[in-house]
Amino acid sequence: MIDVGEIKVEKADKPKVLLVHNYYQIPGGEDSVFYNEKKLLEVNGHEVITYTRNNQEITKFNILDKIKYPFNSVFSIKGYRDIKKIIKYNNVELLHVHNTWPLISPSVYYAAFKCNIPVVQTIHNFRMICPGATLYYNGKICEDSLYKGLKSTLKLKIYKGSFIQTLISAITLKTHRIFGTYKRINYIFLTEFNKKKILELNNKGKTIIDESKTFIKPNFVNGDKVIIPFDKRKNQFVFAGRLDKSKGIVLLLKAWLQIKDFDLIICGTGPEEEWCKKFIKDNKLTNVKFFGFISNEKTVKIISESKALILPTQWYEGFPMTIAESLSSGTPVIGSDIGNVGDIIDDEVNGIKFKYNSIDSLRDSIYRFESIDGNQLVLNAASIFKKKYNSKSNYEILNNIYKNVLK
Template sequence: MDNTKKKNILIVHNYYQIPGGEDTVVANEKKMLEKHEHKVILYSRNNAELKQMSKRQKIFLPITTVFNPRTYREIKKLIKQGNIDVVHVHNTLNLVSPAVYYAARRMKVPVVQTIHNFRLLCPGATFYRDGHICEDCVEHGLRCAVKHSCYRGSKIQTLACVLSTTFHRITGIYGKINYICLTDFNRKKLLELKQIKPERVFVKPNFIESKNECISENDRKDQFVFAGRLDKLKGIDFLFEAWKRMGEGAPKLIVCGTGPMEEWCKSFIRQNDVNIEMLGFVPNGEALKIIANSRALVLPTQWYEGFPMSIVEAFSVGTPVICSDLGNAGSIVEEGITGAKFIADDIEEIIFAVRRCRGMCKKAFNEYQKKYTEKINYRQLVAIYKGCTYE
């Protein structure tokens, strides 16, 4: 393969019925590659198609989820017609299927798969169930997922995911493709699947392009921000309890977001004398302005997370992050440099972290400029494409 020319890239993505962060990453990377004069083709399916399927198609869905012949044919055709150098896959569930890997292999083109979640090891993709971190499928086998109905609360749908993952582990395909993990923590977890070779696993975070500046700490308001879903998974109950225990001298906590615990949050504020202001849904741009004028963003997550873009957004305006020392969030934030970390479910630790998070604004902004700009991300992605191997 000629590494001196701009590589032709085939991006493959299966959209979920509800839009999410993965879709944004696909759009951003496609735009970035095109801006640098790469030929980019997007092959996509959308799970909204499931609603339009005939009964016959739905009967065969468990089979096509494992291997979709249509994907196999269409990917081979696109590789040939587009003179593709690298196939970059983001999501294959449910309609694309891992057939994309076999098609690229047949055409002798390297594949790189971005790991947005933990699905290769956990059918539920989160390593979380029943209110706690769960790695049973790694320790005791994928059958544990079926027992607990980990995918969408359905034993049948979970079984389909398990059969697919098991089949492709047996064929050895997971050991023949390349991977982009978003954090070192992700990479470490992925390598627990022993057939994957360490030299095939690269680390490249997501990026945002920002022209924001860093407001000095002295010019910021004495306030902290939570921006996200009001959900037990996000640790909102621990955060509110911490603010209650801080008492009268607590700084203001601004809460941007909605979710299943919204009424609980409002009731908590009514019943306790706490310095918490709930703003409900706040558009991303407005939320970023609030974060830029605050002392820190607080992320008390109770699970490993995927890649919390809120952390990078906070760094882009020079705002440090206080977060659980858990999973990907804990991997991104550096204690005493870009924020403060605490034991996920320890309320006193949250309070201590809030009180010691000072003097880090410039360092957080420097972290953004060093790791999370489009310019740096493009260099990393091109280097990964160059390092991808077929054999």
Template sequence: MPAMKNKTASKERVLMVHNFYQIGGGEHTVFENEKKLLRENGHYLVEYTRDNAELNESKIKKILLPFTAVFSFKTYREIKRIIRKEKIDIVHCHNTFPLISPSVYYAAWSCGVPAVQTIHNFRFLCPNGVFFSNGRICEDCLHKGLHCGIKKGCYRESRIQTIVVANMLAVHRLLGTYKKLRYIFLTDFNRKKFHKLLGSKIKHEFIKPNFEYITTPDVNKTNDGSFVFIGRLDKNKGIDFLMDNWDLQKELYIFGNGELEEYVRSQCEKNEKLHYMGFQPQEKIWEYLSKAAAMLFPTDLYEGFPMTIIEAFALGTPVICSDIGNGADIIKKEDAGTVFKPRNKESLMYAIKEAENNYKKFSANAKKAYDLHYTPDSNYEKLKSIYKAVKK
């Protein structure tokens, strides 16, 4: 018992920081997964979270947001108090916008503790965080300046709200905040985008993908010939493209909800091969995903590191992805599916046929990729080495 106690005591004491959005997503899942991972491996972990729902409860918070998004004295005081009280070794941040703010980094540095930021999106480079505007990929703010986003009102289609984000970014670029941070990028694609802001010789940058807790049955995998879409029912996720162009005599099961839900329902009523499943528990989704010929990922976005792709890999299900950004890079790297030109029906049909013809190879490669790179065990080894490096 004493030996176990010493082993646990030698591991980093981590403060995990996250600002929840009003609508959950992949970042929330990653935050919860990493908390569980660290605790399972004997780390002492403290959480510091805030929720954007707070803005609906207080008019004062909304009025002060243009200032507190830049620097929250509430966050600064609370983080310093936690670090000192809990003897924290590392502050690991996920999302800090808008309530937590970059003040969390300064609180850590003032206590002599390194701050590590996992990059889930492109918020430091683009006010809306996704490099997407007016129905297309847009990197104007990266190459021409933040005024481009303000002019277009990219954040929530509001110039005023975009000014709040752009002001926060501009102030902390001027202060050099972002160049002092340690970064965990989910992919090399993301890391290269940040070189415009940070330079190509960042001292402390690491690449660690997301992972997922998923237990797969040790049986021969079946393929019932169906296809699955999992995600938000928003236009930039490509669901409208699928609905408009699905004339195959193959079953397509659609999991998720969002602004296009009624449209998806109406299309499903017209086409007996389309099945709207709505929001379902993970186990139910995995049941359908495990039997599918492929998962469809027709996004218009670069994305961060889609959790649904990891889930498909874990179940040995190939992925058919639009040839753009991180999704396509992952599929090509692992040779675990096919890609198609975004919003091109002919290209999609060819990709589906190719995936069907090479199902066994893609399925085996997907499962192999998960086992090698996306399990909790493999991820912890990466995270452990990152923590060791940033403490030097």
């Protein structure tokens, strides 16, 4: 988890917030954001109550639980009653939701509506559009659900390769679109791209989401790191993330076949790990160093002493925390010109963008990076972090959103 730092703020007039989150079976970035936002609100004087469930519960379901599961995913009576009770008992003033899928369900929105308090929903992925949540299928971007409808996702079994799971998710989305649930909610999007893509749901003439209730607030990390000047950094670039084709690790290693002047550090593990090791060995890539899984602390240290972080993602992403970590160290980012990564990087200001699926473009971006004033890139990265991605500026954005929806 990330330290949000100490920010001393008076407690008066701080709304009491109920934070809601459905944990996944495999912990991920959303879980960290939920935890960090809770701490951020608390150190800034808010009373925070949490309501969480964990998808590990599904592994312990009895027969009756399994029968009720599809219906509860659409509208959980338990979730509705629990949230309404918590709101009334604690005099909660605002409901802030991170994830409801699948155990908590959208029923919690209706509990807030019943109690006449506003709902804020942070959008971490693309599940509002597609049951698969990623808009990525079979090795490429897939927006069929957006333009061909939710029925198209059933044939693809877009969610976990399961027709039933995809159907449950699709029914949940369709039901709450029909009932107008989503247009009554206030939304926090992590990037401008994220917002624009989700708002494409309105393109067919129906208002699924009320654009006037949308806001942008990125994720954050604590930024009290020592910035290493560019000319004092090691002659290396770093990849830190899951070793998966969707993250672009295959593209990156193929590009590095043509790069001899710099080292590449790889931190992470995943389904392509064995392929990576074999590729490195077979091609005698002596300037590629494979570290595997290491602690977040060690990863951040490597990023801080590298020329740049490379993020060759092949899909839209959510908001990669490694970007915020990198900028907090003044480390520029070389990333794909696609989705949220492309939205966060300002070309030749805090990093470099390249054509996301082109080996040659990635290779050329490394040498283009070397032609730019490195010290200025470091200063820009650190400055942009301070303005957008540290805990202090992030709380100011969040607090202003709360004030807006509570008017």
